[in-house]
Amino acid sequence: MKSVDSFKALHQLDVGGQSYDYYRLDAVRGDGLDVASLPYGLKILLENLLRTEDGGDVTADDIRALAAWNPAAEPDREIAFTPARVVLQDFTGVPAVVDLAAMREAMQALGGDPQKINPLAPVELVIDHSVIVDDFGKPSSFERNVQIEYERNMERYQFLRWGQSAFDNFKVVPPGTGIVHQVNLEHLARVVFTRDEQGRQLAYPDTCVGTDSHTPMVNGLGVVAWGVGGIEAEAAMLGQPISMLIPRVVGFKLTGQMPEGTTATDLVLTITDMLRKHGVVGKFVEFYGPGVSAVPLANRATIGNMSPEYGSTISMFPIDDETLRYMELTGRSTEQIELVRAYAQAQGLWHDPQHEPRYSERLELDLSTVVPSIAGPKRPQDRIALSSSKPSFRTAVRDLLGDDVATYDEAVEESFPASDVPSHKPPAPRKAAVEFTLADGSQCTLDHGSVVIAAITSCTNTSNPSVMMAAGLLAKKAVEKGLSRKPWVKTSLAPGSRVVTDYYQRAGLTPYLDKLGFDLVGYGCTTCIGNSGPLIPEVSQAINQNDLAVVSTLSGNRNFEGRIHPEVKMNYLMSPPLVVAYALAGTMDIDLYQEPLGQGSDGKDVYLKDIWPSAAEVQDVISKAIASDMYRDGYADVFAGDERWRSLPTPQGDRFEWQDDSTYVRKPPYFIDLKRDPSPVTDIRGARVLAKLGDSVTTDHISPAGSIARMSPAATYLMEHDVKPQDFNSYGSRRGNHEVMIRGTFANVRLRNQLAPGTEGGYTRDFTQDGAPVATIYDASRNYLNAAVPLVILAGKEYGSGSSRDWAAKGTVLLGVRAVIAESYERIHRSNLLGMGVMPLQFPAGQNAETLGLTGDEVFDIEGITALNQDKIPEKVKVRAGEIEFEALVRIDTPSEAHYYRHGGIMQYVLRGLLKA
Incomplete structure (x- = not known):
C-alpha cells in the first residue's frame, strides 16, 4: 500500500544508472521540526513512518511528533513501527510456526479464510539452537553431533520443512550453517532494502525484529533491529505494526583507540558494565564521535549483540566506510554497496565524527582505558578486571559455600591491585581436592574452582575474526611450548558460521586447536544456551559426590544460574583466547598475570604473556587468511542445505496434520472455544x-x-x-x-x-x-x-x-x-x-x-x-x-x-x- 505522503517526501535516487524511489527525510519541515539533528536510529524510525503513513495506524501527526522529538521528555508518544523483515531461530521459531498452523485452523473454524494466516513480511528462520555438545575433542565430533541432532530433531525439522512449503515469504536456513545472528550479519542483512512497487524499485532502510534478544547484533551494520517475543514476531509476520513509545536515546561517545593486549570482549564487557550502571532499559543507545572509526565492524556487532545484557532496545552504530568495507568483505554485491553509500548520504544517515545529534543522555568512553576483563560468576554485567579474577573468584566461592571455607590465605592480598584490596579479606576456599582417574588413564585432581567446561561458542564472539584468530594463535603458541589442556576440561569449538573454520584452515591454525581439544563440535549456539552436553562421566561423579563448586568458561553472552550446565555452579564470560588459557590452567583459582599456565616441554614455566599474540600478529593472519570469496562461497546456496536436509520426508498441504503421539509438535490450546468477539475483562x-x-x-x-x-x-x-x-x-x-x-x-x-x-x-x-x-x-x-x-x-x-x-x-x-x-x-x-x-x-x-x-x-x-x-x-x-x-x-x-x-x-x-x- 502506498503512503498517504502528507509531506510530499517521495523522490527519486539514481545510483549507477538505476533509479530508486525513496522517502526523503528532509521533506519533513516546519516550526519545531528538526530532522537533521535527530539520532540516527530515530531517523530510520521517521522514514518508516513516512513510508507507511496511512492515516490510521500512522498519521501525519505521528511523523511531526517524531521530527519534533524532545530528548529531555519522558516517552509518552506511541508510534507504529513496521519492520522490513522478521528473523527467527529454531527454538523460538518452531512454536511461532506451530501457532501459525493452529491459527489457520482457528480461522477456518470461525468461518474465515485460512490463507489469510500467512507471513506478509519476509521471514527467515535459522536452525542454530539444536546442536548439543554430546561428543567433543575428536576429529569426528562434528559429524557425530550432527548425526545425533538429526536423530533427536527429525519431527521438528520435518515440521519446519512443511512450514517452508506451506507459508509464503518463509525461508529456512538448515542446520549446520551457523548462528542466526552471524548469518544475519554476514548474509541476510541488506542495510538498505529494496522491493518492487508497481514496477518501480523502492529503497528504504533494512529493519528487522527477531525472536532472539541478541538480534541487535546487526545494529553494528547500521540496521535498526531488536529482539521481541515470539508472540510479537508472529503479529509482525502477519502484517501488524509493532506499537512502541518514541524512546529516549543515550548518546555514547567513543574516543581514542584500544590498547595492546585488549580484545573486543574486554570492550563489550566494559560497555555492558557502564550501561547497566547508568540504566538504559527500554532506551536506544547510539555510538558516535571520533572513536567510532577506530572500532572494526565485528567489534561493533559484538557490542550490539550485548544490548539485552545491559537492557537497551538497540545499540546503534551509524553507516560509514567501515560498514561498506565489511559488506565488501562478506560478499555483498557492488550494486548493493553503492546503494547503501548513496542512500545513507542522501538521508543524513552517514556518520560524521564531528556531528553530535541531540540525545537524552550522554556517556563517554576513552577506548585507551579498556583493560582485559571477564564477567561472572552468574551475570554478564558483573565485570571483573582480569587482574582481579583470582580474589574475585575466591570471594564468589566463599559466598556460595558459606562457612565451608578455610582461614584467609595471605596470597590473596597480593593478587589484588593496591587500590582494590577489599576491606573484608576473602578467605581461600576450603580445599576439597578429589583425585581420580579417567577412562583413558589420565590422572585428575578436582577442586572448587576447577574449570570443567571451556567453550568457544556464541554469537557474541564467534562473529569476530580478531578474537577468533587470537584464540587460534594462542593455541598454536601453547602447543609449540608443549602445553596441553587439563584432562578434566570439556573443550569445544562451535563457530557462528562455516567461514570461521574456513579461515582457521587457511591460516593453518586448526591442528593446534584440535591438539588442545578445541575440535569443531558444530555450527550453532551450544554451551551459551545450555547445550553443553554431559560432562566427562568421572568428572560429573566427582562433582556430585563431593558437592564441588566447579566452573565453566565460555566466550558467550549469558552465564545465568543453572543455564550452562546444572552441575556447574559458577560461569564466567571471556574472550576466546582466555577460554583457551583457562582450559590450559584448569582452574579459576589462578592469577594469570603472576602464575604459570603450566610447564612446557622444556620443563620451564609458561605464562600467559608468553603465548598471548600481539594485535599485529592477529591482524597479519587476518589479512592473509580471510577473503570475500569465503563468504560468497559459503552463502551461495544457504537455504538448500546438505543431503541430510534435502532428503527429509516433508509433510504436504496448507494445513498441518497434527500427530496425537508426537512429543515434539502438538496443537496448542490458545484457540480452544475462541469466539468471534472477546468477552469483557474482569477483575x-x-x-x-x-x-x-x-x-x-x-x-x-x-x-x-x-x-x-x-x-x-x-x-x-x-x-x-x-x-x-x-x-x-x-x-x-x-x-x-x-x-x-x-x-x-x-x-x-x-x-x-x-x-x-x-x-x-x-x-x-x-x-x-x-x-x-x-x-x-x-x-x-x-x-x-x-x-x-x-x-x-x-x-x-x-x-x-x-x-x-x-x-x-x-x-x-x-x-x-x-x-x-x-x-x-x-x-x-x-x-x-x-x-x-x-x-x-x-x-x-x-x-x-x-x-x-x-x-x-x-x-x-x-x-x-x-x-x-x-x-x-x-x-x-x-x-x-x-x-x-x-x-x-x-x-x-x-x-x-x-x-x-x-x-x-x-x-x-x-x-x-x-x-x-
Whole structure:
C-alpha cells in the first residue's frame, strides 16, 4: 500500500544508472521540526513512518511528533513501527510456526479464510539452537553431533520443512550453517532494502525484529533491529505494526583507540558494565564521535549483540566506510554497496565524527582505558578486571559455600591491585581436592574452582575474526611450548558460521586447536544456551559426590544460574583466547598475570604473556587468511542445505496434520472455544500466589531451558509417552509441545521460591491442600486450575531479564497466572506477558513485597481492571491481600497493548482482526 505522503517526501535516487524511489527525510519541515539533528536510529524510525503513513495506524501527526522529538521528555508518544523483515531461530521459531498452523485452523473454524494466516513480511528462520555438545575433542565430533541432532530433531525439522512449503515469504536456513545472528550479519542483512512497487524499485532502510534478544547484533551494520517475543514476531509476520513509545536515546561517545593486549570482549564487557550502571532499559543507545572509526565492524556487532545484557532496545552504530568495507568483505554485491553509500548520504544517515545529534543522555568512553576483563560468576554485567579474577573468584566461592571455607590465605592480598584490596579479606576456599582417574588413564585432581567446561561458542564472539584468530594463535603458541589442556576440561569449538573454520584452515591454525581439544563440535549456539552436553562421566561423579563448586568458561553472552550446565555452579564470560588459557590452567583459582599456565616441554614455566599474540600478529593472519570469496562461497546456496536436509520426508498441504503421539509438535490450546468477539475483562478475585521471587529473576528461571531433569514433571510426562531419558533432548527443542513446556515453567534448578523456603527448583506451596504442603509448581497449578483459583506471581526488580523467551509468558499463562506484581520489568518480558493476556503490575515506587509485609500466604483481590472495557487504561489498580492494601501501577504502556489484553492475547487480537478484514 502506498503512503498517504502528507509531506510530499517521495523522490527519486539514481545510483549507477538505476533509479530508486525513496522517502526523503528532509521533506519533513516546519516550526519545531528538526530532522537533521535527530539520532540516527530515530531517523530510520521517521522514514518508516513516512513510508507507511496511512492515516490510521500512522498519521501525519505521528511523523511531526517524531521530527519534533524532545530528548529531555519522558516517552509518552506511541508510534507504529513496521519492520522490513522478521528473523527467527529454531527454538523460538518452531512454536511461532506451530501457532501459525493452529491459527489457520482457528480461522477456518470461525468461518474465515485460512490463507489469510500467512507471513506478509519476509521471514527467515535459522536452525542454530539444536546442536548439543554430546561428543567433543575428536576429529569426528562434528559429524557425530550432527548425526545425533538429526536423530533427536527429525519431527521438528520435518515440521519446519512443511512450514517452508506451506507459508509464503518463509525461508529456512538448515542446520549446520551457523548462528542466526552471524548469518544475519554476514548474509541476510541488506542495510538498505529494496522491493518492487508497481514496477518501480523502492529503497528504504533494512529493519528487522527477531525472536532472539541478541538480534541487535546487526545494529553494528547500521540496521535498526531488536529482539521481541515470539508472540510479537508472529503479529509482525502477519502484517501488524509493532506499537512502541518514541524512546529516549543515550548518546555514547567513543574516543581514542584500544590498547595492546585488549580484545573486543574486554570492550563489550566494559560497555555492558557502564550501561547497566547508568540504566538504559527500554532506551536506544547510539555510538558516535571520533572513536567510532577506530572500532572494526565485528567489534561493533559484538557490542550490539550485548544490548539485552545491559537492557537497551538497540545499540546503534551509524553507516560509514567501515560498514561498506565489511559488506565488501562478506560478499555483498557492488550494486548493493553503492546503494547503501548513496542512500545513507542522501538521508543524513552517514556518520560524521564531528556531528553530535541531540540525545537524552550522554556517556563517554576513552577506548585507551579498556583493560582485559571477564564477567561472572552468574551475570554478564558483573565485570571483573582480569587482574582481579583470582580474589574475585575466591570471594564468589566463599559466598556460595558459606562457612565451608578455610582461614584467609595471605596470597590473596597480593593478587589484588593496591587500590582494590577489599576491606573484608576473602578467605581461600576450603580445599576439597578429589583425585581420580579417567577412562583413558589420565590422572585428575578436582577442586572448587576447577574449570570443567571451556567453550568457544556464541554469537557474541564467534562473529569476530580478531578474537577468533587470537584464540587460534594462542593455541598454536601453547602447543609449540608443549602445553596441553587439563584432562578434566570439556573443550569445544562451535563457530557462528562455516567461514570461521574456513579461515582457521587457511591460516593453518586448526591442528593446534584440535591438539588442545578445541575440535569443531558444530555450527550453532551450544554451551551459551545450555547445550553443553554431559560432562566427562568421572568428572560429573566427582562433582556430585563431593558437592564441588566447579566452573565453566565460555566466550558467550549469558552465564545465568543453572543455564550452562546444572552441575556447574559458577560461569564466567571471556574472550576466546582466555577460554583457551583457562582450559590450559584448569582452574579459576589462578592469577594469570603472576602464575604459570603450566610447564612446557622444556620443563620451564609458561605464562600467559608468553603465548598471548600481539594485535599485529592477529591482524597479519587476518589479512592473509580471510577473503570475500569465503563468504560468497559459503552463502551461495544457504537455504538448500546438505543431503541430510534435502532428503527429509516433508509433510504436504496448507494445513498441518497434527500427530496425537508426537512429543515434539502438538496443537496448542490458545484457540480452544475462541469466539468471534472477546468477552469483557474482569477483575481478579480470590487469587493465590504461585511464586514469591526476588530480584533479577531471568527468563532462564521462568522459561524451560537446557536439559530435562530426570525427576521433573516434564520427564514424567515424556516417560509416560515412552520416551527414554537418553532421548529427552532439551526443553528448547520441545518448545513445540506445550505439555512439556508447561511442566518445565518455573522449574529451573536454581529458582528460589520464597513461598517454599529451604527448597531450590520448581517448588511452591499448594493452598488447595490441608496444611499447604510443598509441591511442584506444575502439580500445584493443576490443583488451583481444578479449583478455579486464579494465580499471581510476586517478584522484585528486573523481572524477566535475559533472553526474549516467549515461553516465559506462555508457560506463565498456561499455569493459570492472571497477573504478575513486580518492582520492575525488562522490556521484552513485560510485552510478552501482555501478549499472552497476563496483567503486568508494578509495586508502588519504593515498595515491594517485603516492605508491604506480603508473605505469599494471602488471598489476593485486584480491582479496577474492568476500566479497560470502557477503552480506558487505568493508571493504577487496587490490590487487597488479606489485611494489606496498596495501589499497583498498571504496566500497559500503549493502547495497542490494551487491545491485546482485552482480547486475551496478541494472537487472538490479530486473528479476530484478520477475520473481519
